[in-house]
Amino acid sequence: MISANLSAIFYLISGVLFILALRGLSSPETSRQGNLFGILGMIIAITVTFLSIGNFSSGFIFVLIFLLVGGLIGAFIAYKIPMTAMPELVAGFHSLVGLAAVFVAISAFLNPEAFNLGFPGNIKLGSLIEMSIGAAVGAITFSGSIIAFLKLQGIMSGSPITFKGQHPLNALILISIVIVIYLLCSTQSSNLFWILLAISFLIGFLLIIPIGGADMPVVISMLNSYSGWAAAGIGFTLENTALIITGALVGSSGAILSYIMCKGMNRSFFNVILGGFGGTEQTKNSASKEQKPVKSGNAEDAAFLMKNASSVIIVPGYGMAVAQAQHALREMVDTLKKNNIKVSYAIHPVAGRMPGHMNVLLAEANVPYDEVFELEEINNDFANADVAFVIGANDVTNPVAKTDPQSPIYGMPVLDVEKCKSVLFVKRSLSPGYAGIDNDLFYKENTLMLFADAKKMTEDITKNLD
Amino acid sequence: MMEIDPFIFRLSIFILSIFIGYYVVWSVTPSLHTPLMSVTNAISSVIIVGAIIAGLAGNSNSIFDNSSIFGFLAISLAAINIFGGFLVTQRMLAMYKKKKKDK
Numbered sequence: 001m002i003s004a005n006l007s008a009i010f011y012l013i014s015g016v017l018f019i020l021a022l023r024g025l026s027s028p029e030t031s032r033q034g035n036l037f038g039i040l041g042m043i044i045a046i047t048v049t050f051l052s053i054g055n056f057s058s059g060f061i062f063v064l065i066f067l068l069v070g071g072l073i074g075a076f077i078a079y080k081i082p083m084t085a086m087p088e089l090v091a092g093f094h095s096l097v098g099l100a101a102v103f104v105a106i107s108a109f110l111n112p113e114a115f116n117l118g119f120p121g122n123i124k125l126g127s128l129i130e131m132s133i134g135a136a137v138g139a140i141t142f143s144g145s146i147i148a149f150l151k152l153q154g155i156m157s158g159s160p161i162t163f164k165g166q167h168p169l170n171a172l173i174l175i176s177i178v179i180v181i182y183l184l185c186s187t188q189s190s191n192l193f194w195i196l197l198a199i200s201f202l203i204g205f206l207l208i209i210p211i212g213g214a215d216m217p218v219v220i221s222m223l224n225s226y227s228g229w230a231a232a233g234i235g236f237t238l239e240n241t242a243l244i245i246t247g248a249l250v251g252s253s254g255a256i257l258s259y260i261m262c263k264g265m266n267r268s269f270f271n272v273i274l275g276g277f278g279g280t281e282q283t284k285n286s287a288s289k290e291q292k293p294v295k296s297g298n299a300e301d302a303a304f305l306m307k308n309a310s311s312v313i314i315v316p317g318y319g320m321a322v323a324q325a326q327h328a329l330r331e332m333v334d335t336l337k338k339n340n341i342k343v344s345y346a347i348h349p350v351a352g353r354m355p356g357h358m359n360v361l362l363a364e365a366n367v368p369y370d371e372v373f374e375l376e377e378i379n380n381d382f383a384n385a386d387v388a389f390v391i392g393a394n395d396v397t398n399p400v401a402k403t404d405p406q407s408p409i410y411g412m413p414v415l416d417v418e419k420c421k422s423v424l425f426v427k428r429s430l431s432p433g434y435a436g437i438d439n440d441l442f443y444k445e446n447t448l449m450l451f452a453d454a455k456k457m458t459e460d461i462t463k464n465l466d
Numbered sequence: 467m468m469e470i471d472p473f474i475f476r477l478s479i480f481i482l483s484i485f486i487g488y489y490v491v492w493s494v495t496p497s498l499h500t501p502l503m504s505v506t507n508a509i510s511s512v513i514i515v516g517a518i519i520a521g522l523a524g525n526s527n528s529i530f531d532n533s534s535i536f537g538f539l540a541i542s543l544a545a546i547n548i549f550g551g552f553l554v555t556q557r558m559l560a561m562y563k564k565k566k567k568d569k
Contacts, residue, residue, distance in 0.1 A: 018509045025494045028562040049515040066538045070545025078553035093507045096543045103540035107520035111533035114523030231510045248483030250506040253491040356499030368565035
């Protein structure tokens with residue numbers, strides 16, 4: 001058994017290692033080392049906890065068993081999961097952090113003596129406030145992430161679910177959470193604790209159902225942030241530095257990612273959270289769509305255009321992930337490079353279903369990361385490029401965002417794809433994207449539509465390039 | 467002089483960590499935002515320390531009482547995240563490669 005002061009120092013060390021783990025992600029070279037720091041920090045935190053309790057009796061065996069069972073499941077998932085399913089995986093993991101926070105809070109509420117927080121029915125006020133907040137945020141994270149998971153997995157429809165009086169109802173529930181926490185702290189009633197958990201689960205569910213599929217990058221980042229705040233709340237209860245530091249890091253990390261994602265769509269955070277965006281506006285635009293002429297081509301035309309180009313920019317989007325076309329795409333690019341054509345990739349901040357989604361998929365397909373560029377880095381290059389190859393992206397290329405103040409996506413930063421000499425647009429049909437609006441790019445003089453599955457089209461183009 | 471409540475020290479650590487988080491996360495390259503999410507997931511599962519304390523709180527007569535069973539469940543949930551989170555991050559980061567200098 002080690003002293004409380006010594007273990008506090010070790011917790012501090014593991015907190016610092018977690019900071020270094022995030023610091024490592026500033027570049028791909030240092031990132032792997034950063035991850036090792038994170039693992040080391042975790043090992044220190046767990047070991048110190050065992051040593052500070054110093055109870056290696058029968059309970060200890062069970063701790064190890066539960067730890068191993070969880071660990072095996074986690075390791076199995078980590079090795080089996082396809083990279084395209086990363087958004088679902090992260091949402092699922094968030095829900096587990098949330099639920100773990102809830103369980104620890106329940107346990108501390110039922111047996112406060114174990115944590116030096118007082119006695120059942122007479123828990124220290126400060127600790128009770130901290131654990132109620134931790135439990136409530138944890139419960140919201142859990143149920144919210146479950147909904148996000150179901151939407152990403154396609155088990156639940158990605159279109160927003162809205163009903164009358166939704167916002168007043170949510171506001172009412174949020175206010176009642178505050179009231180219940182207040183009553184709980186003044187009465188210490190365990191019934192109120194269970195009620196608090198129940199309504200927190202409910203509000204997490206209600207908060208996420210009105211948010212549409214394309215806004216998932218924001219939702220995932222936001223839930224990431226919540227899971228951090230829940231951990232911090234529990235950290236205050238347990239008076240544990242490692243947990244407080246980590247909670248603050250994760251909380252601010254998720255908040256920054258949400259901010260970046262909102263900026264990528266030029267929408268305010270509240271606009272996203274209130275939901276209802278997308279899926280509802282198709283009717284307005286479908287009428288005028290029929291008249292405009294569209295040029296469509298096949299793989300042979302596309303291959304011809306690319307063969308005669310000297311530089312090509314690839315614009316991947318969620319459709320590439322759905323079609324699993326990243327490997328086929330890399331093969332096509334390899335062929336282009338053999339013909340001395342310069343190829344680079346342009347990634348919009350909100351391409352895909354989570355921050356950095358496209359980068360991971362391209363990395364999986366062995367695309368070197370120094371050929372992949374962010375919007376600000378590459379947007380000026382479109383004017384000098386010969387061909388833009390849009391694969392699975394839509395709204396993020398729509399010039400309407402720059403020209404039509406009436407459009408719901410007006411002001412959103414978009415890739416200047418139309419400035420290329422010619423645009424190849426791989427898409428299954430002319431249907432609008434998730435914002436529910438028509439893409440002007442389809443009808444431009446220099447756009448050639450390639451109507452096909454992204455993967456099949458890319459493979460066909462590669463064949464025609466040889 | 468009055469003694470300062472230890473809560474204030476914890477609050478100070480918390481607030482300063484938010485600022486550290488703010489600057490550290492802004493320096494993360496956008497191409498690594500997905501690994502960032504999975505690694506934050508893994509480290510927030512350090513909540514397992516609370517779960518272990520809760521799990522071991524039961525006495526030797528009843529290892530599984532009402533409160534410790536929640537502790538044990540939380541241990542498993544957090545362990546899924548710790549192993550899953552770090553390993554999947556490792557797997558992703560291993561894929562990020564620089565251009566091969568073939569000339």
